[in-house]
Amino acid sequence: MKTQHRFHYTHEAKQQTLDFAEFDLHVNVGDRVVFPGSDHAYEVIYKEFHLNSDGSVEHVDYRTD
Incomplete structure (x- = not known):
């Protein structure tokens, strides 16, 4: 099973939430x-x-600034 990496952006970033099938866990x-x-x-x-x-x-959920 591949790990999903979900990024949640600030409203000002105007980016969609992204799901990644592969991403560096570091x-x-x-x-x-x-x-x-x-x-x-x-x-x-x-x-x-x-x-x-x-x-x-x-x-893995991430939030960015």
Whole structure:
């Protein structure tokens, strides 16, 4: 099962929530992420893992500023 990485943007960013099938799990709070087609760097301000009952990762929620 692939891990979903859901990014939640501030309203001002005017970006849709994105689901990623593959993403580096080493992204941490304070890191900056630039997406293809954008020259804007989003700073990760929140990271939360959601687990399945077997302990595997269902998805990871990020919030950016």
